[in-house]
Each structure stands twice: as C-alpha cells, then as structure tokens.
Amino acid sequence: MAKRIKPRGILPGFGLTMGYTLVYLCLIVFIPLSLLFLKAASLSPGQWWEIISNPRVLAAFRLSFAAALLAGVINTVFGLLVGWVLTRYSFPGKRLVDGLVDLPFALPTAVAGIVLTAVYAPGGWIGRYLEALGVQVAFAPIGVVVALTFIGIPFVVRTVQPVLLDLEKQVEEVSATLGANRWQTFRRVIFPQLLPALITGFALAFARGLGEYGSVVFISGNMPMSTEIVPLLIMTKLEQYDYAGATAIAAVMLIASFLMLLVINFLQWRSNKLHRLG
C-alpha cells in the first residue's frame, strides 16, 4: 500500500477553495451561531431554568413538538402513498402532480400561511365544511398541524421516491414465485427496504416543522398557553428586548435540531453502508 502518492491529486486550487470555504463559512454561519451559544452560556443554570420552566414556555415547547410529530407522522404515511403512486402507477396529470409536490419548498412561507388560513378558516373553502362537522382548524392547535403538514409534504415523498425507483423488480417477482401475495410482498420485502428512507424523511419533516415560523403564525392565532409555538415565543421575547430569554429558548431549540441532524446523518450513513449488494 503506497500511502503518500499525490494525496491531493494534481488539480490546483486546494488552498484557494479551502481558504475561501472556511472563511465564508465562519463569517456567515459559524461565528453567529457560536455567539448564540456563548450568550446562552453566560446565563447561570438558575436563570436558564427559570426561563425554560415558565409554564408559557413549556406549553409552547409541548405544542411545537407535538404538532411537528403529528405532522411528521401524517407526512410519512401520505408521503409513502404519494411516492408510491407517482413511481408505480400512471394516471392523467401525473407529471404535473409530481412537479407540484415541491411547491412547499418553493412557496414563501408567509404566502402559505395566509392562504392556509383563508382556506381553513371558518367560512373558508375547506373550513366551512369542517365547521359544519364541528371541527375548528384555524386559530386552534390543529391549525398548526395543518401548516406543518403542508410544509413537510416534499420531504418524505422526495426521500422515498428514489428508493422506490431503485427497487429491483426481480425481488418482488421472486417473492411471488415463493408464494407471497401482494400484501405479504409489500410488508415483508418492499417496506423494510423503504424504512430507512421513511425514517429519514420523517426526521427531515419533523426538524423542519419544529423550527417553522411563517406558515404557522397566521393560522395558529398565537394564543399564549394554547396555540403559541416556540419560534413565535422567541420572536415575542425579542420584540420585548428580552434577549436573554430569547437566547435561552433558542439554544434549546438549536440543540434539538442538531440532534435531529445527527440522527438523520447517522441514518443515511447506515442505510448507505448496510445492505448494499456487490
């Protein structure tokens, strides 16, 4: 094993790109983010606990996590369904539908927020039917779930689609020759292969939902203790110039997001490493 032959190859630009990348990364991302942790660390544990254990803050955390979780689950189920239908079947307008799945990525969240409110508010396009059923979506916790579901649609669909495309047809055929019916083939042969992608998609949707602001603030009604999400609470603290409070809450959010990021990276690394034939 020759170890020290051209470790970087003959292509020029290593110093330039490395320098530029690191400087820019530090200026735009790394320094500002570390500052937040420095600021949070300047609080004493007592102060910190006082801010976090405030009932209003706890209620916001509970709502943010629960709504993001529920929206993530909804998106996992329907994302799998949409991904399946788009890769396996053909129907009129399929390409259009496939293209529009990415709309939540492209549509500014403020627009999503006001239009979801208009549609789901009592008397709105869909809200009026829900109202007749006695369900209030807008200005209620369900509204938060609706907004986060909208935001999260592309994640599961787009992580599960390539895996569905890559599945070997022969594996399903062999399952049929061994006597499995279609449902058994799905449950025992197809689904386990989709599971890593589903979990990744769920985690992405969940992480995005946790931090989402624009689409939620319009539909939720922003009532403290009831429909107030964490990012809004941070915003409120900032408007009251309570920088310490905003920072403490933000630090907790950030740590939660970073843990999610770690989990997602680990899952992707594992599914890449494991079960790869040849």
Next chain:
Amino acid sequence: MSIQVFNISKSFAKNAILHDLTLEIPTGELVALLGPSGSGKTTLLRLIAGLEAADAGRIVLDGQDVTGLGVRERQIGFVFQHYALFRHMNVYNNIAFGLQVRPRRQRLGKREIGQRVEELLSLVQLEGLAERYPAQLSGGQRQRVALARALAIQPKFLLLDEPFGALDAKVRQELRRWLRQLHHNLEITSLFVTHDQEEALEVADRIVIVNEGRIEQIGTPREVYHSPANSFVYRFLGRANRFDEPLGGAGLIDPAEPGVSYIRPHELEVSRQRIGVNCLQATVQHVYAVGPIVRLDLKKTGTDLFFEVELTDERYRELQVQTNETVYVRPREAKGFPAEKALVSAGSHISG
C-alpha cells in the same frame, strides 16, 4: 412432472418475441434453453413461470393447464440471474421466506421451518452462514442461497435464468458441476437459460436451441453438436469456417448440390504437400501457439477468404510452419447446408 408449451406467442410493444412456439420437457430432465441474447429464451422461461402472460397458446405443467394461473399457484422455483436476494434479510430468513408466507393453515411450525432451512443449508453447502446478510457473501454463495430459497417451497419445477451469468470463470466451472450433481440427487425437472454453448453442452441432459423466438433444434448435447439441424445451430455451438462452394474434396458432400459448407477448425488437416486432388492452397497469416492447441489464421490463395485451423501442439512442431508460408488444407469432415437464402425458411419449422 413434465413441462409442455403449446403454440405460445408473445410480443412486447409490437415486437414479436416468441412465434407460435411448442416445446415439451420430459419429467426429471435438466434442460438448457440456449440461444443468443434477444432470442426470446428468457421470455419463454418467464412465461412458464407465470411472471408474464402469453398473448396466445397454452402452458401445461404436470398435465394441468396452468395458462390462467398466477405465478403463486404454479409451484415453480425460480432463480434469477442476479439472485434477487432480499438484502434486508439474513440467509436464514431468505431461505425460510417461502415457508413463512404460506397461509396459516398450511404453514409449518417455527421448529419445522428451522429444520427445513438447516437441511437446505447443508444441501447447498452453506452450513453456518445462516446469520450472514447477502452483502457479506461471495457471488457463488449468493447463487446457492437463491437456489436453496427456491427449493425451500419444494417446487415441482426449477427454472433458472442464466444461473452462472454473473459469476467469474472459476466459480462458474465449480457451480456447473455442483448443479449437475444436485439435479442428479433431487431429480426435479429443471430448465435453465444460457447463452453459453459450452455451459449448455456440459451441464444439460437436453438442449433446446432458440433463435429469434423460434426453436431451431432440440436434442441431447451429442445430437445437437454432431447432427445440427441447420447452419445456425452449427455456428452457434462452436467455431466454424464457412466455405461458399461445396467442398467435395473428402467426398463428404455431393458437389452437384448448391449450398455452403461449414467446417470446424479442428476438422481441417494441414500439410506442407498437396494431399489428394481437391485440397485448398492457403497462406499462413498468423500463428497463435499458446497451450496444447495451436491456431493458424489462413488465407485461401488467390481469394480474400480467411479461415482458421486448429492442430495439436505436437502436429505443429512436426510441420514447423511460419507466417507467410504456403500450406495445403483438406477437410476430414464437413457439414453441408442448403444455401443461406433457403436457410431462413428452414429455420422456421419447429423440430422436435
């Protein structure tokens, strides 16, 4: 437990793949479906398995018309070229799969399934690898897992699509012998697809030669090799020199009949002197003298006709020929076929 196929036709997107094909495979035989790529042999195998539906015709397995039955009801074991192992399951669960998905009433208990899997693992000589995942196995091991998995459901028939296609040469050689032995022990009617004539000649009891969706010939390896039904079969089964004029030199073919002659390289005799009246004069273009067989590239004098001769190393040393020398060649044996135009129609009949 024979396989019978009657008048099967199949097209994909208006491309006819199989034309009115009829075939019978007797109980207990190991049969090769041999043909060039695109000849329709894999399609035929998939039709028999029920993985595709035919456009017309009947498929009869073990005396029962299964044309309308799905793949699950046909009791066949199918082995894919690239194994199609379940990569998220270990070897044990791959092999046990067919037993585990049976309807509850017919399902074996956990312990019986375990026993059956153990038996199969020892049958395919993979004892002790039950916990491995497909990614941790070699190509040959994967192939044997695929086979054990297919055998687990005790199929009446075993269908294999290019079973050795994805393996390297040495492993392939080993597995061929092993498959023969396995078939000998199990006596299960087996049909395998291959494009490798050597493989078919070596492994199969009987060979079905398929070309352009039609059967050219069916016979034992000796029959198809020594009595080819037409020039396609002759050319497909080995190296062949083609001569447009009938070579009557050795009195093998009636010179009066128009047609072409085919001669295998080892059926030509080479010497430095004229042998008999009708021998060919040729110049040596190139000598490949590696191994026990020496190959000469020759050019018929006064023409642009190139052909090959194979001789033993011993004979080559006796002759001492060099490049650009003139030699004389005489066929020991040759096969004559009607001229090419007539051949096309000759290939369209189904011989049995």
Next chain:
Amino acid sequence: MSDDYAVVPIRRTASAIAEPAAVRWLLIGAAIAFLALFLFVPLIAVFAEAFQKGWTAYVSALREPDAWAAIKLTLLTAGIAVPLNTAFGVAAAWLIAKYRFRGKNLLITLIDLPFAVSPVISGLVFVLLFGSQGVLGPWLAQYDFKIIFAVPGIVLATLFVTFPFVARELIPVMQALGSEEEEAAMSLGARGWQTFFRVTLPNVKWGLLYGIILCNARAMGEFGAVSVVSGHIRGLTNTVPLYVEILYNEYNFTAAFAAASLLAVLALVTLAAKSLVEWKAARNESTYNLAGGE
C-alpha cells in the same frame, strides 16, 4: 402436436407483481385527495383571493409605492445573496469533490447547518451580533452604521438562510463525476481556470442552475429570519413577504393576496424551471450513457 391445444387467444392476466386495478385507483385517489386538501386548493385560493375584487383592484394594489419598494428590496437582497452563495457553493463543491482531506464529513455537516436552524433563530443570531445590545452593537453605533432594522441585516439573514442551497446541489454532482476529466485537461496543458471553465463547468451546469434556482426562490421568499432583523419599516426594510404580512394584519386581504400571488408565480416559475432542468439533466445523462455505453 396435439390438436386439443390450438392457438387460442387468452385473456391478458395482470403482471405478476401489479396490484388489482381497484386497489390501484383507490391508492391514486387517496394520494390525490391528500394533495388536493393540502396543496392544490391552497394554490388556487391564492389567485382566487387576489382577484376577488377584480383586475383593477389587483393592479392598483401592486402599484402602491410601498409595494414597489418591497419588490425592489427583494430583488436587491436576492441579487446580493444569490451570487455570493453561488460563488461559495462552487468553491466548496470543488474542495469537497476534488480533494481528500481530514474533516470533510464535518465540513459537509457544517454547510448543511443553516437548514437545521429555525428561521427565527437565524435572524436572532444577527440581532445578538449587531443589535443595539449585541456584541458589535456599541461599536457600530459609534460609527452610526445600522445593520439590524436596516438593509444589511436583511441581506445577512438571507445569506445565512440560503447558504447551503448551491453547495448542496453541486457537491453530489461533482463527486459523482470524479476528477478524471480535469486531470486529462491538466495533462493536456490546460491551466486551472481553463480547466474549470471548459471542463468542469459544462459538466455540472444543470446541477449548478438547479441550486441557483432554489437559492433564489428561498432568498426572495424568506420570511421568518428577515422578519426578525427588518424592523418592518414601510418603504425601507420591507421585502415582499413582509409586506404581505403587514397588509394581511391590516385586514387588507385583497392587497395582501395580490402581493402573495406575485410570490406564488415566482414559486411556480421555480418549479417549472426545476422540472426543465431535471429533464435536461436526465436527457444529457442518457445521451452520455448512449455514447459511452455501447
């Protein structure tokens, strides 16, 4: 052979691995219904609400001077953020795809970081840095230079939020291509920049374009982060999304949806461009494979 088995056309049975038609249509129906409730109806509603009071109301809403100011600020912000992040994305992708060095995976994770940060927090970090109570706040006040509640803050927050887009699209494309073609060009005597512009760039142009499109969409549409740093000063620090919010909170729904419809059109153009780029890239790849495959 036997006459009993004449050529009989048979009913085409479904392929061995397909679901029955009823199941298929049920699944398609359920998927479409889900997407309709959450995507299609809201998308149509944007335009329906915008044109509720007719074309003239729509046009006059967009001809407000504040609307114009918001549009100009949005264009300015994207005009700064997109080129900067594109340059970064290209440099980072080159670094990561062409060289081996320690800590590469950490670097990739750090580049992705802004995706994991809530938009509100993305704004917050700049308030902590440049705000009046921030680390550099007093120093900036000395020179009377405003970043927070001013245009520079909006640009910075947008830079942060759109930071990963180009790099993220480009890195896998460049990694998949490898370095062989660049090495061949160098061996033929091309200099570094020539190699980049004549060999690398043509190969990755669709991935790059895709990244730029996504980066631009986010830059023009960002709401949360910008909202934190802007201060909502009409005509000065309002981008289009912020302007939408203000109109909406003033119950001026038609005007709010009129401005929102501009952003929705931008989103649709983005999606169309994305589809086009994907289609082009797929076609390029297939012709490339055809040429190389046989």
